[in-house]
Amino acid sequence: MKAQVQSEGITVVLVGHFNPAIFTPYWFAEYDLIRVQEAESAEIHVVHPDIASFDAAGIRFQVTRQKFSASTVNASCFQLVRDVVVGTFHLLEHTPILAIGINRDVHVRAQREAWERLSNRWVARDPFRDFMPSPAPCSLSVESERADGRQGQYTVKVEPSQRIQGVYLSVNDEIRRADDAVDHGCREIIDVLEEGWHDALTLSEAARDMVIAELNSNAD
Amino acid sequence: MLTEPMVTDRPDAMASEQLSRPAVLIDLALDEDTPTVGAEVIELASRFGRWRSRENSASFTAATPELESPTDNREGRPGSWSERLAPQRDPMLVAPAPPPIREQFVARQQWEGYVESISSDEFFARLVGVIGDRDEVSSAIPMEDVHPEDTDLVQVGAVFYWTIGYYEGPSGRRRSSDVRFRRMPRWSKRDVDRTLGEAKLRAERLRALTDDSPAS
Amino acid sequence: MDSCLDEKGLPAALSYIDAMSISREDVELLVVTHWHDDHVRGFSALIEACPNARVVVANALTTDEFQTLAKAYGRSRAKTQQPGLREIDRVFDLIVSERRSVAYAVADRVVWTRDVQLAGGTVRSTLSSLSPTDVGSRRALLGLQRLLPRPGASKRRLPNPSPNDLSIVLWLSVGSHRVVLGGDLENAGWAEILNSSTLLDGTASAIKVPHHGSEGAHHPPFWNDHVDRSSTAVVTPYARPPFLPKKSDVVRVLGAVSNLHSAGPTDRVKFEPADRVVQRTLREAGVQLERISGPLGQVRLRRSIHGSTEWAVELIGNSTTFDRAAGQPAGPPGST
Numbered sequence: 077m078k079a080q081v082q083s084e085g086i087t088v089v090l091v092g093h094f095n096p097a098i099f100t101p102y103w104f105a106e107y108d109l110i111r112v113q114e115a116e117s118a119e120i121h122v123v124h125p126d127i128a129s130f131d132a133a134g135i136r137f138q139v140t141r142q143k144f145s146a147s148t149v150n151a152s153c154f155q156l157v158r159d160v161v162v163g164t165f166h167l168l169e170h171t172p173i174l175a176i177g178i179n180r181d182v183h184v185r186a187q188r189e190a191w192e193r194l195s196n197r198w199v200a201r202d203p204f205r206d207f208m209p210s211p212a213p214c215s216l217s218v219e220s221e222r223a224d225g226r227q228g229q230y231t232v233k234v235e236p237s238q239r240i241q242g243v244y245l246s247v248n249d250e251i252r253r254a255d256d257a258v259d260h261g262c263r264e265i266i267d268v269l270e271e272g273w274h275d276a277l278t279l280s281e282a283a284r285d286m287v288i289a290e291l292n293s294n295a296d
Numbered sequence: 297m298l299t300e301p302m303v304t305d306r307p308d309a310m311a312s313e314q315l316s317r318p319a320v321l322i323d324l325a326l327d328e329d330t331p332t333v334g335a336e337v338i339e340l341a342s343r344f345g346r347w348r349s350r351e352n353s354a355s356f357t358a359a360t361p362e363l364e365s366p367t368d369n370r371e372g373r374p375g376s377w378s379e380r381l382a383p384q385r386d387p388m389l390v391a392p393a394p395p396p397i398r399e400q401f402v403a404r405q406q407w408e409g410y411v412e413s414i415s416s417d418e419f420f421a422r423l424v425g426v427i428g429d430r431d432e433v434s435s436a437i438p439m440e441d442v443h444p445e446d447t448d449l450v451q452v453g454a455v456f457y458w459t460i461g462y463y464e465g466p467s468g469r470r471r472s473s474d475v476r477f478r479r480m481p482r483w484s485k486r487d488v489d490r491t492l493g494e495a496k497l498r499a500e501r502l503r504a505l506t507d508d509s510p511a512s
Numbered sequence: 513m514d515s516c517l518d519e520k521g522l523p524a525a526l527s528y529i530d531a532m533s534i535s536r537e538d539v540e541l542l543v544v545t546h547w548h549d550d551h552v553r554g555f556s557a558l559i560e561a562c563p564n565a566r567v568v569v570a571n572a573l574t575t576d577e578f579q580t581l582a583k584a585y586g587r588s589r590a591k592t593q594q595p596g597l598r599e600i601d602r603v604f605d606l607i608v609s610e611r612r613s614v615a616y617a618v619a620d621r622v623v624w625t626r627d628v629q630l631a632g633g634t635v636r637s638t639l640s641s642l643s644p645t646d647v648g649s650r651r652a653l654l655g656l657q658r659l660l661p662r663p664g665a666s667k668r669r670l671p672n673p674s675p676n677d678l679s680i681v682l683w684l685s686v687g688s689h690r691v692v693l694g695g696d697l698e699n700a701g702w703a704e705i706l707n708s709s710t711l712l713d714g715t716a717s718a719i720k721v722p723h724h725g726s727e728g729a730h731h732p733p734f735w736n737d738h739v740d741r742s743s744t745a746v747v748t749p750y751a752r753p754p755f756l757p758k759k760s761d762v763v764r765v766l767g768a769v770s771n772l773h774s775a776g777p778t779d780r781v782k783f784e785p786a787d788r789v790v791q792r793t794l795r796e797a798g799v800q801l802e803r804i805s806g807p808l809g810q811v812r813l814r815r816s817i818h819g820s821t822e823w824a825v826e827l828i829g830n831s832t833t834f835d836r837a838a839g840q841p842a843g844p845p846g847s848t
Contacts, residue, residue, distance in 0.1 A: 083400060085367035108479050111445040134401075149367055151403035151427060152459030152474055159478055166481050181367035237369065244369040263486060270481065271587055405790040410669045412753055420753050423801070429785045433801040434752045441797065453669040460793045473793050483584075485663040495579035501608045502574040508566055509615040510625045 079186035079291035081284070082240050086154045086180055086277075087147035088161050088269070092173035092262065096128040096139040104132065109163045110156075135160065158273045165266045173262035175228070176269050178249040180280035186242040186291045194234070194243065194290055224275075226268065227252035232283050245287050247280035401472070403427050403461040411454045419450055423458065441475050449477035513543040513682065513693055515555040518808055523554030526561055528810065536562050541624050541639065543568040543617075544603065545680040545695035547582075549596035550750065556602040559612065567607055568623050568641070571616035572649040572678050577656050579604070584661045585670055594669060617641035617680045618649075619704075620711050632818050635687045640711045642681040643697055645704040652677035676723070677701055683711060687817050690714050692738065694722030694729070702731030715740040718813055718823055721772075724750040725757030725765055735768045744823040745769040746811045749778045751803070762834050772834045773811045773825060778841065 101118035104110045110133040118132035128139040134153040138145045146157050165171055195213040204211035215235035222228050228250040237244040251272065253265050405428035409421040418436045425431055437458070442450060449456075456477040462469050518524045529536060539562035544555050559567060572578065585594040586601025607614055615623040624639040644652070655677075659670055679695035690713075697705075702722075705712070717740050723729030725747045745765055750756040757765070757778065766772050783803040784791055794801065809831030813823045827833065832841035 083367055111443065113443075113445060147367075150401040152401060152406060152457065152461065152476070155408075155426075155457055155478070156476065159481075162481055163479060166484065169484070169486075181369070183367060183369075235369065239367075239369070246369070263484075267487075404787045405785055422752055428787055428790065431783060431803060433783050433803055435799055435801045437799060438797070451668065455669055460790045462789060471789060471793055473797060480667045483661045483663055483665050483667060488661050488663050491584045491661060492576075492580055495583040496576050498583070498604060498608060499574055499576045499579040502579075502604060502614075505607070505611065505614050507616050508613045509621055509623050 077187050079184050079190060079242065079288050081288070082183045082185040082242065083149060084151065084180065084182045084284075085147055085149040086157055086178070087145055088157055089177040089179065090144040090161070090165075090173050091142060091175045091177075092144070092171060094139055094141055094144050094171065096141065097123075097125045099128045099137060099139045099144075101130055101132040104160065104164070107163070107167055109160050110135075133160070154277070158270070162266055162270045165262050169263050169266075170261040172260065173253065173265050175250060175252045176265060177251075178269070178273070178276040178280075180245075180247045180277075180284065182245040182247075182284050182287075183237045183240050184242045184245065184284075184288060184291065185240050188241055190291050191236040191243050194287075197290070222249075222251070224272065227254055230279065234287060243287065243291060245284055247283045249276040249279060400464050401461055402464055403459050405429060405461070406457060406459040407433075409456050409458055411450060411452050411456070413452065414450060421456070426457070427459075437475065441473070442477070443475070446475070446477040449479070454478070455480065514545055514551040515553060515558050516550065516808070517553045523558045523561075524808060524810075526554075526558060537564050539565045541566050541568060543623070543680060543682065544600070545682075545693075546570065546676060546678050547573070547596045547600040548676070548696065550748075551696070552596050552599040552603070555599055556606055559603060559606050566613040566615055566624070567603070568615045568617050568680070569603070569607075570641075570644050570649075570678050570680050571618045572644050572653060573600070573604075574616065575653060577653050577660065578678075580660055581656060581670070597670070617644070619643055619645040620709055622711075630817065635817055637684070637686045640683045640685075642683050642705045642709050642711065643695075643701055644678050644680065645701065645708060647704050648677035648701045651700075679722075681705065681722070683716075685713070688714075689815070689817070690716040690738075691718045691720075692716040693720045696723045696729070698723055698726075698729045699731050702729075702734045706731070706734055706737070712738055714738075715743075717743045717815075719743055719745045719769070721745050721747040721757075721765055723756070724748060725761035726754075727761060727764070730761075730764060739768060741768065742770045742822075744813060744825060745772045746775060746813070747772060748775045751776070751778075751780070755780055766834060766836050771825070771836075773827065774809075774832050774834065774841065775811050776807075776809045776830050777832065 100123060101110070101115035101120070105112045105115035114133040118130050121129040121131075123130070126141060128137065130137055133156060134148050134150040135157055136145075136147045138147075144161075146161050148154065148157055165173065192212070195216065198216060199213045201211045201213075215233060217231060217233045219232075220230045222230065231246075231248040231250070233244075233246040233248075235244055236242075249272075251265060251268050257264050406426045407423035408426050409423040411419050411421050412434075413420045417440075418438050420436050421434065423433050423435060425433075439447070439450070446456075454477055456475055458473070458475045460471075460473045462471045515523045515525055518527050520527070526536070529539065542555070542558055542562060542565045544552055544567070546552075559565070573582075582597050582601040582604060585597040587598075606612065615621075617623060619642060620640065622638050622640045624637075626637045628635045628637065661667075676696045676698055677700070679697040679701070681695050681697050681701075682693040684691040684693065715738050719739050721729075747757055747765070755778075757774075762772065781803040783801040785794070785801070807830045809827065809829035811831045812826040812828060814826075815821055815823045825833075834841060
């Protein structure tokens, strides 16, 4: 059985200081960030001064006072997530944003033993056998500095999927506001998001493809 | 009596962890008349997610640490809950988890394209594959395939995404073809000033380089 | 001169140099005639790969106006967002950061010269830029003013401005031989060259046809005065609307030269994605895709410096020769 992607989503998370009350589907449509029809057919979960949560235009928006997130499992909306987030915070350029995370979550359907074979190759168990009867890696995370020299990091996590038979991969591309940032709002960091989006997606695609290739290299 | 709920994030959450998950907690301040309210809290909590309780006759704690993300990897499935005993100072109310996404879209092909020319009932575009075939192609696309709210965006140079795939859900599969024009960000004064400054500086540096033409 | 990418995504010129066992260190000159997508892809990689090469760019591209365009639209990494401006932006960054040797092309400037000792004597070679002219540059920069970013304007993709007044045209003389490399210069620019150039001596026996053979780039007085009727011409196809050269363009050029070759296929090539869901959807929508970047070809012209032998033409890959009578490719693509 060849390993293949079962579901895949992109989430952009911003940490800073937000006002959830303003984020409604109609606000996004009024500023031409999504279509009016999409606002009208939005599914609203919570709208409150302290929390907003709704689905519109194929994107799930969740906003608290400290966090703004836009996520989608629809590949046709990946670029829209970027456009909406960039467009929103171009408008709200005085919003203090401290960090941005671009995340890709992937569930890969694979053979039952896929995680065990993968983790066997990547993690040595022998050092643990001295004091553990049956050591088995349950999750593997790898971090790296950013390639562009900016503050932040990349984190890739691989572990058994809790949703399907297979493996779960999470790739987090984190950008932190520079210590010497000149503006008090978010223009600089949103520019980094806009300019770095392509590279972020390319990196997470490479991680996904690597894991799938590794899974398939030993598949029956 | 219930007072206004307040929302806080988990105070001990590290920024990195915050950035990898959307997370919501709502603090609900309860006063001493809690036995009745406590029952309502437990009922709500058990309906929407995990909850923690402590042995305290005056208050209960219920929390779901994170709103549901359809592709995250938490244990259990949407709607399940687990019980733990943990000392808490303030009781918290669960925020209702958004409904799980029922239909999954499978993209088989996506192109990023831009408009090269427009005629009355179609526009000509150059397309570069983003998902699926990565070849560069060109095509005439009927204007009727453009969403009515996007027609004003169809201009020479406009960028769009064209995605072909299908929705898969409990009721089966349905094909989809979507042309979506990008609502491009606009130049701000700050953007323009910054660009002009950088350009001027580089132009000066280029002009300062010695021209190595034989005749110069 | 200029750059495009081969099937491996490498600059085609680099692949050619390597295949010919020419040392990259021996490359002396890299000319970027202008900044359109189909002329600059991979040019920055060429600069990095050829450390001793002088870079020739049009002087007009060092103006504040053009630098603003390159900076403004060169940032985006999206696939369709201004690959030409993005590449030229990188080129200028490299020139500045590495303090590369540069020559700024204007009308009537010699950008390279070499004397070679051969048995029959010394042979002087020069490469001169005939454009952009002052008038053409001013006209082009006025046109670019309209495209400069303004507060509130949408960050759309820029169309390639036309006519292309900023294109470099090169005049190569090796001994008694002349070659014109026409870039993408269009009509008014050629008229200005004729009116003002003092370097146009003699007639070319080979010509790289300007602007993919388009009618707007064919200036009969220039061809009559400076392109030999027995010359060999090469054209590069433009495989998207308006799809050049058209049949009428081929007939026109063949009326002025002895033979015409194309560096790639000129037919519109239909393309069908491999995925059946996509095929069915396109069919139901009545949409037909046409391929843009087909397999590349090369046309190699060689001749001896002394004597009057004609150019030896080699067709490599998907290059073709046009049949004079039919105005169409004479047969299957050449392959050597």
